[in-house]
Amino acid sequence: MSWQQRIEQHLAQRCASDSLRTRQVNESGSGRFLVHNGKRHLNFSSNDYLGLSQHPEIVRAWQKGAERYGVGSGGSGHVTGYSSAHHLLENELAQWLGYPRALGFISGFAANQAVIAALAQKQDRILADKLSHASLLEAAMLSPAQLRRFAHNDVQALADLLAIPCEGQQLVITEGVFSMDGDQAPLGEIAEATRRAGGWLMVDDAHGIGVLGEEGRGSAYQQRIKPDLLVITFGKAFGVSGAAVLCSDDVADYLLQFARHLIYSTAMPPAQACALSAALDVIRKGDERRSRLRDNIADFRREAAQLPLGLINSHTAIQPLIVGENARTLSLAARLRERGFWLTAIRPPTVPTGSARLRVTLTAEHTREDIEALLEALHDETR
Ligand SMILES: Cc1ncc(COP(=O)(O)O)c(C=O)c1O
Incomplete structure (x- = not known):
């Protein structure tokens, strides 16, 4: 089969199973409203949980950063790309989360990808929650280590796997808040099982950081554990983009030698680091935003429980409504869009077959009226 035939076949398969992915151009997509084709929709798809992507102080910090440093970093951090703005941000993050680095x-x-590729060797074993993000599972699959996935949030299944003798080291991988289900990992028990087996724990808290715990320190802090490796991302509650790995001095120095995504890639612009420092400031003082988000979650769940759709036991900003079939999910999303609500239909392979869903994300910027309007439309469209 030629390249062209192979590509055509894969695209045809996606079309036939209603799982073709497309992108929609918007005029503004991260805030409370999403504007598409000149029409304003209430946005229930953005991960901007605290509404910081439009925050004037953060926008201003980026502008001032660009005026001071220019718009690009000029190279990898190992060459010219590690500015005083990057250095300051890293120090602030380490201090906030109580890590050396x-x-x-x-x-x-x-x-x-970088952390897993840099750490895992042939004789090692990676134990990852089945529902871990694609970036984690893919890196684990590509690594020379053995990958075993454990049933979602099942600590006993994890402990059983950890007990199987392993020639090398064991790395347990999970998330603070799962991206497609919104539920949380029992981090305390997972950390304990990992510690007993002498392994290391890596937690990706992309969806918990900024939102959960005192000063928004995230899932691990909330559950009183300190993973050996904590990954936080800035595209969600921080309202920007980028990520950081929190770790010991030795692990940081090791990653500086062996994390290829750091060494062979242009560092983020210094102005972005300035914006992230400003976002961190807002997050630390963000109790009111976090409390508005919690109220919105509670309001949504109370009413959504009456819908003839599956509501997952999630108490975070991610509130998926399970529809089941791809075609039905797509048509429900399209009808809601007609009515001015922007929700994304998430389908396999992102989620297991038969569990296509509307992934509702709530933010601190939504008002009670926004949520009531969405629920009314959902009631109408699923009657
Ligand atoms: C759990 C999780 N980890 C990692 C990522 C990737 O982060 P980024 O968007 O910064 O690449 C995402 C999604 O974006 C995610 O949901």
């Missing part, structure tokens, strides 16, 4: 990355995807 933080290392900035251009994205969470890159951070996860």
Whole structure:
């Protein structure tokens, strides 16, 4: 089969199973409203949980950073790309989360890939929650280590796997808040099982950081554990983009030698690091935003429980409504869009077959009226 035939076949398969992915151009997509084709929609798809992507102080910090440093970093951090703005941000993050070191990355995807690739060797075993993000599972699959996935949030299944003798080291991987289900990992028990087996724990807290715990310190802090490797990302509650790995001095120095995504990739612009420092400031003082978000979650769940759709036991900003079939999910999303609500239909392979869903994300910027309007439309469309 030629390249062209192979590509055509794969695209045809996606079309036939209603799982073709497309992108929609918007005029503004991260805030409370998403504007598409000149029409304003209430946005229930953005991960901007605290509404910081439009925050004037953060926007201003980026502008001032660009005026001071220019718009690009000029190279990898190992060459010219590690500015005083990057250095300051890393120190602030390490201090906030109580780690010796933080290392900035251009994205969470890159951070996860880099850490796993740099650490895992042939004789090692990686134990990852089945529902871990693609960036984690893919890196683990590509690594020379053995990958075993454990049933979602099942600590006993994890402990059983950890008990199987392993020639090398064991790395347990999970998330603070799961990206497609919104539920949380029992981090305390996972950390304990990992510690007993002499392994290391890596937690990706992309969706918990900024939102959970005192001063928004995230899932691990909330559950009183300190993973050996904590990955936080800045594209969600921080409202920007990028990521950081929190770790010990030795691990940071090791990653500076062996994390190829750091060494061979242009560092984020210094102005972005300035914006992230400003975002961190807002997050630390952000109790009111976090409390508005919690109220919105509670309001949504109370009413959504009456819908003839599956509501997952999630108490975070991610509130998926399970529809089941791809075609039905797509048509429900399209009808809601007609009515001015922007929700994304998430389908396999992102989620297991038969569990296509509307991934509702709530933010601190939504008002009670926004949520009531969405629920009314959902009631109408699923009657
Ligand atoms: C759990 C999780 N980890 C990592 C990522 C990737 O982060 P980034 O968008 O910064 O690449 C995402 C999604 O974006 C995610 O949901």
